[in-house]
Amino acid sequence: MAVSAGLAVAFLTLPIVALFVRVPPGTLLSQLGDPAVREALLVSVKTTLIAHAIVLVVGTPAAYLLATRRFRGREALLTALELPLVLPPAVAGLALLAAFGRRGLLGDELHALGLSIPFTQLAVVLAVIFVSSPFYLRWGVAAFAAVDPQLLDASRTLGAGPARTFRRVALPLAGGGLGAASSLAWARGLGEFGATIMFAGSFPGETRTLPLAVYAEFDRDFEVALSIGALLVVASLAVLATVRLLLAWNRSPSTSPFPSARSTSA
Amino acid sequence: MEPLSVDITLPLRSFDLRVALHVESETLAVVGPSGAGKTTLLRAIAGLVRPSEGWIRLGEKVWFDGSVDLPPEQRSVGLVFQDHALFPHMSVEQNVGYGGRNGVPELLASFGIAHLAGVRPDKLSGGERQRVALARALARRPHVLLLDEPLAALDSATKGLVRGELAELLGEIRLPTLLVTHDREDADLLADRTVALEEGHLI
Numbered sequence: 001m002a003v004s005a006g007l008a009v010a011f012l013t014l015p016i017v018a019l020f021v022r023v024p025p026g027t028l029l030s031q032l033g034d035p036a037v038r039e040a041l042l043v044s045v046k047t048t049l050i051a052h053a054i055v056l057v058v059g060t061p062a063a064y065l066l067a068t069r070r071f072r073g074r075e076a077l078l079t080a081l082e083l084p085l086v087l088p089p090a091v092a093g094l095a096l097l098a099a100f101g102r103r104g105l106l107g108d109e110l111h112a113l114g115l116s117i118p119f120t121q122l123a124v125v126l127a128v129i130f131v132s133s134p135f136y137l138r139w140g141v142a143a144f145a146a147v148d149p150q151l152l153d154a155s156r157t158l159g160a161g162p163a164r165t166f167r168r169v170a171l172p173l174a175g176g177g178l179g180a181a182s183s184l185a186w187a188r189g190l191g192e193f194g195a196t197i198m199f200a201g202s203f204p205g206e207t208r209t210l211p212l213a214v215y216a217e218f219d220r221d222f223e224v225a226l227s228i229g230a231l232l233v234v235a236s237l238a239v240l241a242t243v244r245l246l247l248a249w250n251r252s253p254s255t256s257p258f259p260s261a262r263s264t265s266a
Numbered sequence: 267m268e269p270l271s272v273d274i275t276l277p278l279r280s281f282d283l284r285v286a287l288h289v290e291s292e293t294l295a296v297v298g299p300s301g302a303g304k305t306t307l308l309r310a311i312a313g314l315v316r317p318s319e320g321w322i323r324l325g326e327k328v329w330f331d332g333s334v335d336l337p338p339e340q341r342s343v344g345l346v347f348q349d350h351a352l353f354p355h356m357s358v359e360q361n362v363g364y365g366g367r368n369g370v371p372e373l374l375a376s377f378g379i380a381h382l383a384g385v386r387p388d389k390l391s392g393g394e395r396q397r398v399a400l401a402r403a404l405a406r407r408p409h410v411l412l413l414d415e416p417l418a419a420l421d422s423a424t425k426g427l428v429r430g431e432l433a434e435l436l437g438e439i440r441l442p443t444l445l446v447t448h449d450r451e452d453a454d455l456l457a458d459r460t461v462a463l464e465e466g467h468l469i
Contacts, residue, residue: 154351156338157312158365159406168364172355 016233023226031227036220039205040213040228047121047209048189051128055136055185060178063140064170068152078141084134092130093198100126100199123200124207132189136181143177144170179246187239191232267291268325270410270442274317276310278303283310283466289410289442295457296446296468303466304446305348308412311444312345313338324409324442341410344403344441348415350395352387358398359383365406377401393424400435411443417452429455 023031031037066078084092099105100117110117117123147170155165171178193211200207202216210228217225273286283303287294298304309315311322313329313336321331328334329341352361358379363370374380377397387395396416403411416432417425433456436443446463447453453460462469 148351150347150349150351151353153309153312153314153338154345154347154353155364156314157341157343157345158402159339160364161337161339169353 019226019230019233023223023230027223028227028230031224032231034221034224034227036204036213036217037224037228037231040208040210041231043121043124043205043207044190044209047124047128048186051125051132051189052182052186054125054129055133055189056182059133059136059140060171061166063137063178063181064144064166064174066137067141067144068149068170081134081137084131085138089131089192089194090198093127093195096123096127096130096195096199118199119201119203119207121200121206124196124209127195127199128189128192131192131195132185135188136185139181139184140174140178143174143181146177147173176246176249180243183239183242183246187236190235267409267441268327270311270444271323272307272311272320274310274320274322274330276303276306276315276317278306278466281466283307285463285466285468287444287461287468289444291440291442292458293436293443293445293456295453295460296444296463297448297450297453297460298446298463299448302463304448304463305414307463308345308414308444308446311341311410312343312412313341342406342408343410343412344406344408345412346399346403346414346416349419350387350399352390352395352398352402354387357384357386358390361387361398362401362405365402370405373401373405391424392420393428396420396428397431400432404439409441411439411441413443413445415447416445416456417447417449432456 032041066074066081087095097104097118100110100123101107102111102116102118117126151169151173152165155169156162160168190209191211192209193215196202196207196209197212197215202208202212204216208216210232214225214228214232217228267290269291270289271287272289274283276283281303283306285303285307287296296304296307306315310317311329316335317330319332322329323331324342329336353364356364359370359374362373371380374383377400379394379397379401382390382394382398387398390398396419400416417429420428429452436456445453445457450460
């Protein structure tokens with residue numbers, strides 16, 4: 001038992017350690033000054049910020065409705081929303097092309113509007129939304145479902161309409177869980193590779209995000225690829241720490257009436 | 267105060283809830299075992315569940331009938347939940363002020379909870395939570411008061427004290443009040459009249 005645990009830990013941490021052994025912090029910082037890295041960083045920051053803003057604005061009310069309403073086909077809908085979570089990223093890219101490509105399902109309509117989406121920055125944003133929003137919805141629904149429905153009822157009988165109930169009761173009580181969901185979704189979007197390369201290509205300064213730059217620099221300059229890799233590891237660690245903090249905060253009795261319900265669902 | 271009139275049918279899991287009630291400015295206790303439909307009756311009057319047919323009126327004002335179904339926020343009810351349903355992320359003062367900002371300090375004072383204004387609900391005793399829940403329900407100046415097992419969440423030592431306070435309060439406010447409980451003794455001590463509910467029917 002101890003041997004297999006040790007093996008698992010070694011196997012999962014060794015590659016990460018190796019990455020940092022190859023790139024000492026000093027080199028890492030200087031490599032990050034490389035124009036290719038800065039370009040990719042800019043593309044990544046811009047596309048993930050836009051995509052994430054859309055995911056939050058659309059996903060938060062959607063998650064609330066899915067968590068609080070009972071209707072026919074709800075389970076089927078929740079399963080359908082989770083599909084992109086398990087879909088191979090390359091297939092996701094293919095599916096996006098089939099929907100929004102020139103000869104895709106909406107190709108004629110988009111063409112009539114003068115829009116060509118594939119291989120543009122908009123395509124990166126769509127790819128990121130497609131793969132990251134299921135994370136936010138899935139855990140957002142769990143966060144809202146963990147809010148005692150009686151508190152929402154209480155708010156209504158105290159004169160607050162549905163919108164005020166959402167703002168004053170549901171949102172603050174689900175806040176920690178939503179924050180964790182948001183971090184996970186953002187991390188998934190930042191690391192997105194397969195769907196992006198299929199649907200948006202890898203044009204420097206336009207659609208080449210950090211993960212795509214790792215792949216591109218891998219042929220050109222291994223050191224730079226390693227530096228970007230290390231940067232992404234640091235970002236991932238930051239996300240994990242944020243998720244942990246938010247969930248711990250959410251479990252404190254002053255914000256969560258049902259700590260056990262939340263910890264099992266999250 | 268205008269009287270509350272209810273005549274509704276609402277299907278529950280194993281039977282239909284069929285209740286006709288008329289409550290003047292008095293306290294009517296509905297006594298019954300758990301699962302008899304007591305809480306559902308209160309939720310229907312508050313607008314949280316929709317009856318399949320019938321009507322709910324306050325005086326001449328229709329809250330529910332075949333064509334009208336006012337949402338909870340437009341019905342003038344104060345509902346005190348069995349486990350109080352205080353907002354855990356708000357202080358006592360914010361809880362009480364949630365439904366109506368006016369007169370919150372006076373209300374806190376009259377319920378003897380002014381010293382708890384800044385405290386979160388998880389730091390309160392059972393009796394204190396009960397008082398906060400009542401003050402919060404009354405802050406909206408409702409025309410009907412609905413109490414769901416108001417003494418069930420309290421230990422026996424607190425219960426006697428709170429029951430006395432509640433009896434005094436009900437005597438003062440003279441609102442049409444519907445109190446549901448499984449405890450006939452509580453009903454006798456708090457209510458002007460008592461009816462029994464079993465398997466969805468008043469007997």
